[in-house]
Amino acid sequence: MGQVNIKELAAKLGLSTSTVSRAFRNNSDINPSTKERILxxxxxxxYSPNIYASSLRDSKSKTIAVIIPEFGNNFFSQALKGIEQQARSNGYHTLIYVTEDDVQQEAVHIRSMCNGRVEGVIMSASGEGLNHIHLNLLKEHQVPLVFFDRFYEDVEATIVTGDDYKSSYKATKHLIxxxxxxxxYLVINKHISIGKTRMQGYTDALNDAGIALDEALIIECTNNREEIYNILKQAFSTLKPDGVFAAVERLAMSALRLCNDQxxxxxxxxxxxxxxxxxxADLLNPALSTVRQPAYEMGFRAAGVLFDALKKQQTFTPKHIVLLSSELIVRTSSRS
Known part of the structure; x- marks a missing residue:
């Protein structure tokens, strides 16, 4: 049997196509029992309604874009759940774009969104770079932007992120x-917003404890698992560290692997x-001490800012930072 269209569905129900359409648009001028029967x-x-066709009639796509650096990260998976929850409750769809930490790929995605395909963008920045002119296109096309977690300091938009400085200071102080x-301090890119902020918390905690900063102990890595392992193997053999503070989970896993091998x-x-x-993290051997970010809440709050802007018909979000608290969970890997 082929897909049923709205006319056939209406005939089956003995209702008009306009009544059926109102049920899928969640209009208030329809009897709840009738709506329940239609659905x-x-x-x-x-039957699946053609939401895009309906949106075009309303001159709205009812779609937002989410741009993230990578999929293989528990943080982004949880943040996406928060964004999706907000989108569904507002009657919107989400399109997810992955940049693989490539600013040029980020620019390609942004350019593709300036044709009316999306009404707003939620983004975790890929890298610092010196020129973020591609994001000006969103403002020119009246597409509001909200950053979450990682952001560009020179771009006007609301930022929803964790209190990374405070968390990093607390984690480093705990190790001390x-x-x-x-x-x-293990970091993938010390020039992006979170890399810089977390490094500042680390260095300030050392300074306040009277420990001189040794630049050699700041180890910049890549995203490649084997490359990380080799970088750490060489660094640990010469630096002889007694503590590790990793800015991202992937680096800690490589450190655990290396310690096991060595x-x-x-x-x-x-x-x-x-x-x-x-x-x-608590099932690993040893159980891993973590700074746990409120990933779901971060995505949920960022999406809330965006939908608030859309409801107010704002073409951009005001530049300010919403800081969410993280939690230091001490487990076996860092206990004295």
């Missing part, structure tokens, strides 16, 4: 009070803390 029969017959004196006992020889939203 139930539609599901039984496999646990007896660490040579703490390495016979470095955690937490006896080396203590480890990282930013992570992993649900299995």
């Amino acid at each position: 139930r029969v539609a599901e039984e017959l496999g 009070t646990s007896g660490c004196k040579r703490i390495v 016979g470095i006992a955690i937490p006896q020889d080396l203590k480890l803390v990282c930013f992570s939203c992993s649900d299995i």
